Amino acid sequence: MDMLNKINSPADLRKLPRTELQPLAGELRAFVLDSVSKTGGHLSSNLGTVELTIALHYVFNTPADRIVWDVGHQTYPHKILTGRRERMSSLRQFNGISGFPRRDESEYDTFGTAHSSTSISAALGMALAAKTKGESRHAIAVIGDGAMTAGMAFEALNNAGVYDDINLLVILNDNDMSISPPVGALNRYLARLMSGKFYAAARNVGKTMLPAPMLELAKRLEEHAKGMIMPATMFEEFGFNYIGPIDGHDLESLVPTLQNLKNLKGPQFLHVVTKKGQGYKLAEADPVLYHGPGKFNPAEGIKPAKAGKLTYTQVFGDWLCDQAAADKRLIGITPAMREGSGMVQFEQRFPDRYYDVGIAEQHAVTFAAGLACEGLKPVVAIYSTFLQRGYDQLIHDVALQNLDVTFALDRAGLVGADGATHAGNYDLAFLRCIPNMVVMAAADENECRQMLSTAFQYNGPAAVRYPRGAGIGVTVQQDLQVLPLGKGEIRRAGKGIAILAFGTMLAPALAAAEALNATVANMRFVKPLDAELVRQLAETHEALVTVEEGALMGGAGSAVAEALAEAGIVKPILHLGLPDKFIDHGDAVQLLAMCGLDAAGIEASILQRFGKGEPRLVVNN
Numbered sequence: 001m002d003m004l005n006k007i008n009s010p011a012d013l014r015k016l017p018r019t020e021l022q023p024l025a026g027e028l029r030a031f032v033l034d035s036v037s038k039t040g041g042h043l044s045s046n047l048g049t050v051e052l053t054i055a056l057h058y059v060f061n062t063p064a065d066r067i068v069w070d071v072g073h074q075t076y077p078h079k080i081l082t083g084r085r086e087r088m089s090s091l092r093q094f095n096g097i098s099g100f101p102r103r104d105e106s107e108y109d110t111f112g113t114a115h116s117s118t119s120i121s122a123a124l125g126m127a128l129a130a131k132t133k134g135e136s137r138h139a140i141a142v143i144g145d146g147a148m149t150a151g152m153a154f155e156a157l158n159n160a161g162v163y164d165d166i167n168l169l170v171i172l173n174d175n176d177m178s179i180s181p182p183v184g185a186l187n188r189y190l191a192r193l194m195s196g197k198f199y200a201a202a203r204n205v206g207k208t209m210l211p212a213p214m215l216e217l218a219k220r221l222e223e224h225a226k227g228m229i230m231p232a233t234m235f236e237e238f239g240f241n242y243i244g245p246i247d248g249h250d251l252e253s254l255v256p257t258l259q260n261l262k263n264l265k266g267p268q269f270l271h272v273v274t275k276k277g278q279g280y281k282l283a284e285a286d287p288v289l290y291h292g293p294g295k296f297n298p299a300e301g302i303k304p305a306k307a308g309k310l311t312y313t314q315v316f317g318d319w320l321c322d323q324a325a326a327d328k329r330l331i332g333i334t335p336a337m338r339e340g341s342g343m344v345q346f347e348q349r350f351p352d353r354y355y356d357v358g359i360a361e362q363h364a365v366t367f368a369a370g371l372a373c374e375g376l377k378p379v380v381a382i383y384s385t386f387l388q389r390g391y392d393q394l395i396h397d398v399a400l401q402n403l404d405v406t407f408a409l410d411r412a413g414l415v416g417a418d419g420a421t422h423a424g425n426y427d428l429a430f431l432r433c434i435p436n437m438v439v440m441a442a443a444d445e446n447e448c449r450q451m452l453s454t455a456f457q458y459n460g461p462a463a464v465r466y467p468r469g470a471g472i473g474v475t476v477q478q479d480l481q482v483l484p485l486g487k488g489e490i491r492r493a494g495k496g497i498a499i500l501a502f503g504t505m506l507a508p509a510l511a512a513a514e515a516l517n518a519t520v521a522n523m524r525f526v527k528p529l530d531a532e533l534v535r536q537l538a539e540t541h542e543a544l545v546t547v548e549e550g551a552l553m554g555g556a557g558s559a560v561a562e563a564l565a566e567a568g569i570v571k572p573i574l575h576l577g578l579p580d581k582f583i584d585h586g587d588a589v590q591l592l593a594m595c596g597l598d599a600a601g602i603e604a605s606i607l608q609r610f611g612k613g614e615p616r617l618v619v620n621n
């Protein structure tokens, strides 16, 4: 790592002669592989952006010129070159650096990201701000072919294409992959652009200065192409000057092309072609497996996971197949998260009823609404955090028309290493205020399956939330039994304190209750809330405690407080849940404990608020 160790900022990089960039890329790629294999993180995408990152920081005057990375899961080479090489060993760990760009982490991280398809909008904002302020600098959005499928990217292109006097460059990093294989008509279109790539390069000759080797090639091909009609690319129709495709691993193409583009005014569009996993054979062969691995030995590759407890994702995947076998009306929908949402088997078994709609959460929800209008029963499998994208569609297109759509919300609550951007902390608060919605939180794997069946059988919009990772290890019954709607259950009878637990908080609540001899209710439904059970518990206990793995404000605890107020009951009540602040990356178990949401934390909070001993006369406010 002789060269890489001397690069502490892009300024150091810019001192290198061009001939040294290729060997530097070799060192950088080796560093990324070694580092991710020790920490876990996103690998395939980062191996693919090594040369592009070097070229961008080499040609542009960063941080004055702004690079906006889309999603940001491909920014490890960028982090390494911008002074964070040493901190890569702390990646995605508590108090360590983030796996995504963050403005508070580095001045080179111009825009915080992790949800996709925001880069062109943000870079356009920066480009127009520069113009407004009379500053001469460039804004560059780097967006993947997967992220490009989102409507937001096209909204931004549409907006940007009319400004002839801005310094905006959009780089499409086309590796022909999303997390899983790419889908849809855009992918077909990009493939067509690729197949006519020399042709496209030829037609760019007149508009831009190409590097000498390409110019030579283009000239020859232009001869060849004489007489043929050359349609404009879609990106040109949007008002961009389209260049490419060029090889995104070839610094001899990348650097001069970027240098040329830097001198052109107006919206520029550069199409680069890269390979996910480039340079590490195992990742090249299976970029899906190496998209976001845990720790592994690079010499051996990722070993098959040992059979352990079922994850909630697996519970969902199994249920989906069983329910689909039982009901032909079931349609499974994923916005580009086939593996993460547990739909690999479903796609194999029911290919005609499987839809990966691309990174298009808004469309996924309204598409489901359309299917439901025609009597089908769509199941939208979506991470809690990504449903935020489809909120208006959920209200306006699904709930308002009381359509029969099931939402399977994976990654509810804290997710760990991905941090605040991916935390599913808000769904209870943002779903329970929507009329017609049924909202359930699963306490264990078996209940998760029962809730999914309940949501599916319910003739209207219903959501089931469950967390990332393994459950508590209970046996999952293989039937498709439904739960009584809006009914909770007492799981432990105690005295004095009643803990009303929602979802994953049932297990720690039961553990905390042992020392306190408290009653514990598994509330199951956040909406409709079991108001009768709340009333009974209030009447038979001195104080109530609500506990949920979700934002306290407006969440399940708030629902209980509202029910008490509605019934005219005044009772000491303690609400436990996630605080009103963003919680950074780290180990999910550790983070929950930090928020006081493990058994010890729940017990301590109750003791602190209501004191020891029975009857609890002390109520500390």
Ligand SMILES: Cc1ncc(C[n+]2csc(CCOP(=O)(O)OP(=O)(O)O)c2C)c(N)n1
Pocket: 045, 071, 073, 074, 114, 115, 116, 143, 144, 145, 146, 147, 148, 175, 177, 178, 179, 276, 335, 336, 337, 359, 361, 386, 389
């Ligand atoms: C709004 C949103 N939906 C889904 C995701 C999950 N996600 C992260 S990366 C990714 C694939 C992105 O593909 P692409 O932009 O082509 O980048 P590549 O992984 O190929 O480098 C997806 C679906 C996300 N981050 N944001």
Ligand SMILES: CC(=O)[C@@H](O)[C@H](O)COP(=O)(O)O
Pocket: 071, 073, 114, 179, 292, 340, 411, 415, 418, 468
């Ligand atoms: C970048 C991104 O959004 C995904 O790759 C995400 O990191 C996946 O998270 P899971 O590992 O929870 O599926």
Ligand SMILES: [Mg+2]
Pocket: 144, 145, 146, 147, 173, 174, 175, 176, 177, 178
């Ligand atoms: Mg891609």
